[in-house]
Amino acid sequence: MEPLRSLNTHGQSPHLRVDTSYEQVRNAKRKALTRPNRLRVIVRLITLTVGASIVGVLAHAAFVWYSTRNYILMQPHGIRMRGWPAQMDLIPTWIMLAVAVIAIVVQIVALLTLLRGVYRLRESAWHTWGLFLTSIVGIATWITAAVYFKLQDNKGERNWTLWSWSCSHKDLVNGKMSFQTMCVELNYCFYIAVIVAALELLNLSLFGLHLRKAKRQGSYTTITVQKV
Template identity: 25%
Template sequence: MRPIHPNAPGHGHSYSRSHIPVHDEAKAHLIASANHSRIVSIAAQKFRRRENVIARIRLVLRILSLLLCSGILIVLGQAVMVYYKHKDYVVKHNGTPDLRLWPRGLNMKPTLVMLGASVAATVASAVLGVASFSKAVRHITRVGNVVTVLFSTFCIAIWVAAAVYFKIDDFDKTKHYDFLSYTCARRHDQVLDNAVGNLGNLCAQMRASWWGALAESVVEIVSLATVVWAWWVGKRGGKYQKIGVEMLGSG
């Protein structure tokens, strides 16, 4: 008797992949392609949404930074102008020796350093604010991240250094011989008020500029945080795309 072969005509069929009909293979490939496209599309949508959020946050931070820097510049600049305008004024009293409005040797360096920091930061912030309208700077790009890191690090360094130097004598109650502390210590002096104006307001302006410097430092720290966020978003987007490619290959 002739042996019966399982693959002989009229008997059982093999279910190996090589014997799957062509139209079934094409259908499976189309399904895999659709899954890949769907995953890539989801990843792209999430990436674009988060990228747009980061871009808007960066633009808002740049505008806020410019407003803070220019505000500090205006407030502190006006206070310095008051000092130099009345620097050599002498207050005359009936029956008493004449008194200089501002003493000789008043330490103006901390105030001028803070003013210089505000000038540098305002100019840099204005330039970066204009550049932020470019997608290459505002969006999640290598250029945008590098520019943000460099600018924010620069601003944090100058503002923290200037703010600390600005408050050194003010913290030391035995000195009070810089412009800020001298003015604030005599903000209720009626003679000075009559000659210069309201020293209380002048003191408040300079203290506000100090708090503004700290606020600007916080703004730049948040700007640095957007770089970390952008890196994380880019990494997640790449992961979704990699999964889609693997699924397409397995299909």
């Protein structure tokens, strides 16, 4: 009976080895894909920080305009007049502000997936596709917002924006904030928007490299398991 028992165990072992091998390969790929990349985390933190700075600057500029738009003040050239034009196009400001807020939310959600309680979300298939999709949409959105922000600024007196007016009338006063300072801050917003788009592209590239490395590691695991 003892030889028969050994023979029966030997006959089942190939199936057990296949199941074990499959689990090892799958677990190796899963761990490789979900392992956080420090450089990508740093890029996300930088993107979150500069995105928040854009929100702060634009929100403050919009508040200054709203609270002083009807002020009639003595201007440097000796005439009492408003510091702002009667018609002001704030659409570029709102668009850039909305893009920055959405980007902040996306970055926060991405960073939250690193927490232990929700870390398993990174193991799902939608995480990879979701990251690619949000990165591509984020890059396109930032570029579009920056281009529109700049194009509207170039229209000048045909269509005054916070940016074009503040940079064209630095000598005027509005009672709360110098236009020269506002001009510098809005210039900052434009260039930072371009930088954020570049950071999003960098983050997407790093994730692509990480994905390729993870798949390669999974292939090595498959070869190793097959040899066992």
